[in-house]
Amino acid sequence: MMDNGIQKTVVDYQYDPLKDGASIRLLYLHPDSFRQLPIKVSLQEFPINACPSFMALSYTWATEEGVASLSRELLCNGASLKITENCEAALKRLRRPTEDQVLWVDAVCIDQSNIGERSLQIGLMRQIYSQASWVALWVGESSSVVDEETGKPLSDLGMDYIHDFAVEIAERKNSGQDPCEGPLYQEFIKDRQAFQHFNSEVFTPRVRGLWDVFHRKWWDRLWVIQEVALSKEPTLVCGGKAETFHNLKIVIEALISSEQPVEVMEFNTLFIASTFHQFHVRHMIETGGMGQISTPGAKALRILNATRNAKASDPRDKIYGILGFFGAPAKDPENIFPEPDYKKTAAELYADVSRAIIINTGKLDVLSSCYGFIKSSVPNLPSWAVSWNDTPLKYFDDEIFDAAGASSVIYEDSDDKLLLRIKGNKVDSVKVTGQLPDSIGYSNGAYIELWRYWWKFVSDLKTYPTGDTVSDAFQDTLCWGSTLHYHRASLEEYKETFKAWLKVLTGSDDTDTAAKNIFDSKEPYKYAHRASSITWGRNMGITDKGYLAMVPITTKVGDEIVIFEGAKLPFVVRTEGGKSKLGGPCYIRGMMDGEFFTKQGTQATDELEWFTLQ
Structure with missing residues (x-):
């Protein structure tokens, strides 16, 4: 100077x-x-x-x-x-x-x-x-791309569009008109089919501007979720433009309204997916939408799951970045978290939090997204500790299952805080798993090849232990016994669409043609849509007792099927030298509703054994 x-x-x-x-x-x-x-x-x-x-x-x-x-x-x-x-x-x-x-x-x-x-x-x-x-939600400067007709940055047009869209939605609702028939809504969805094959360039300048605003890095960050949810008057600011979060909420809620065709709803959901964390968690806080939380630890797990896909440069902040939702530990029984300590490793912190949730809830719901055979981005993470820094492979709601009945976890303290000692019942083992290529791109064609292979080795079974037909068991297992909305699925629910799907799958079409006939046709696509989400990261297997099992992709022949006390799902476990690793949850038709449950106190507990998970 x-x-x-x-x-x-x-x-x-x-x-x-x-x-x-x-x-x-x-x-x-x-x-x-x-x-x-x-x-x-x-x-x-x-x-x-x-x-x-x-x-x-x-x-x-x-x-x-x-x-x-x-x-x-x-x-x-x-x-x-x-x-x-x-x-x-x-x-x-x-x-x-x-x-x-x-x-x-x-x-x-x-x-x-x-x-x-x-x-x-x-x-x-x-x-x-x-x-x-008030809180300024700064998503960045105006976009460098300018609309040729107006000379304005696209993001400026997008911010104006939010305001006008919110006004249109509110006016149409107040006058009893369908918001989906409004001109701005129609402009929003007009190019949705072209977008599937190209990119956001197909949209009008205003919708492109909205896409630009919704895909700023700010939306991805973990810390901003609590900043939005706890604010009295949050305001979105982009360059020189500002818009109330209230108007933004009006737009988002209209776009994800269930009163729309499924294909339109999916486009809308994809468009606004980057904003989901902020709206979902703020809505949970505003409405008290934590569900019927009865035990400490349940709220912690719910918020951790709701913020799971948000990003933080330090993996420990996936925990510390949500502490604002809880009061001081001495006054808030829901605050089961350890005091913030950046001297602790992420593996130690994740293990501490996973253990605290298990002890406080008496249940093993927290293990439902643990895939211990898959390398985590967190070094030295135990197989039973949730990696909140990695995207989960769930696509189901464990609340709808009851593998261990009403039991509570049987837990024993260990001097080594990276070990977890719990009791469970080894009910089966993996006898066969489907062969997988070294690399799976999960294209439509790759799905067809996997499904054809699985159906081929599964259809060799003559009977199924529950008395179901093998075809019914396959239909149920491949969609994890649940729907796209994560409700429990009856066999009848997918029966017709499964038949249409299986007819194409077992036909003589080559892979590309079969993929087109399944994914571009309404009836078979309904089943394929659900099955593809479950297929990602998983494999089909057959157990020693003849059950079909949807298992983590890393499962090997000889791995055990264990139902732990306090668990809603069966788990794949690999034991060597007296210590075990948790492979992840699995779906087995015939084991999801307490069929193999040993009720504590009324039967001999010799069937239960201690597992030292590392």
Whole structure:
């Protein structure tokens, strides 16, 4: 920096330690013109319960291009404080021309180099975002692509479209008209079929702009979910445009209304899928939609599952990033989480949380998305600990099954916190598994080849242990006994569409033709649609007792089928040297409703054995 020809060195800003664990810093963003840099700020400490009115910023550190380096500078009380490019862009937009703007921004208000302070401040997120007078949801600057006709950035058109669309929906509902017949709704779905074969370029400029806004990195981030859900007045901000989250909610709810044809609903769901976390969790909080939660740990599992696919640069933040939904452990029985501690590894943290949920609920629902034979992105993760940093292979609701009846988990403490000791009943073993290629692309053609192979070795069975026909057992197993809406499926529900599917599958068509005749035809596609979601990441097997089993893709011949006390599903387990690894849940028609359940206290418990899962 130059002053009258004399070089001035700007020193790095040094944080004063916070006085206690119940204080926060607020950022005073000093007034200036929009383009003036560097941005000038100051920080002031307040007790969390005695803060002046402030707003909070919800944003991602990285730009849309993924740049998250500390390449920009604030002048904080005259000293240099490094921030990211996206943070600077948001502060420029929020800066007022003539008066201070008081706000809370994580990257600036928390000393990010102080691990202890970061851990303590996480516990205050709930109060920070719920106390803020309003929260700016900064998704980034206006898009660089400009509409040729209007000369406006596409994202500006998309933001305007949100407002106009919300107004149209509300007006049509108030006048008793179908929102789906409105001109803006029709514009939205008009090019849906072309989109399946091309990309968003087929849309009108306004719908392309909406796509642009909905596919910003902000929507993917884990931390922003609680920031949205806990806010009183969240407002979406993109470049120079702003829109209330309320209007955004009106649009999203109309697009996923069940009163639409299935094919339209699927297009709409795909279009808005990136926004789902924010709306789903905020709706859960607003409506008390946690279900009939009766035991501590159930709410924790529900929120962890609801935020599972959101992204966090640090896998430990998949836990710490949702703590704002819970009160202090001493006052909130639902807070079963350990205190934030960034000295703990992700594997240790995930094991601690999985164990806490098991102990508090007395059930093993948390294990339903554990696939221990598949390498996790979290190093050294035990097979029984959920990797909340990886996408689950569920596509079913375990609540509709009851493999171990009304039993509760039988658990024993272990000195090694990466081991889990529980009791279960070994009911069967895997005798045959379908051969799989080294690499599966899961194209329509790949599905056809897998299904044909599975049907060929399964149809050699003459009988099925439950008395069902082999065909009925196959139909049920390949869709995990449930529908696309995760309800329990009766055999009759898919009977006709399964027949149409099987007729094409067992016909003489080559793979490509069979794929076209199944996936492009209404009747066989209904079954194929459900079966394909379950097929991904799984294999078909036959057990020693002659049952069909839908098992994790890594299952081997000789792996055990175990029903643990407190479990709603059977599990594949591999035991070597007295220690076992959990392979994952499986579906076996004839074992899902307590048929192999040994009721504690009324029968000999010799059938139950201890499993030390590692």
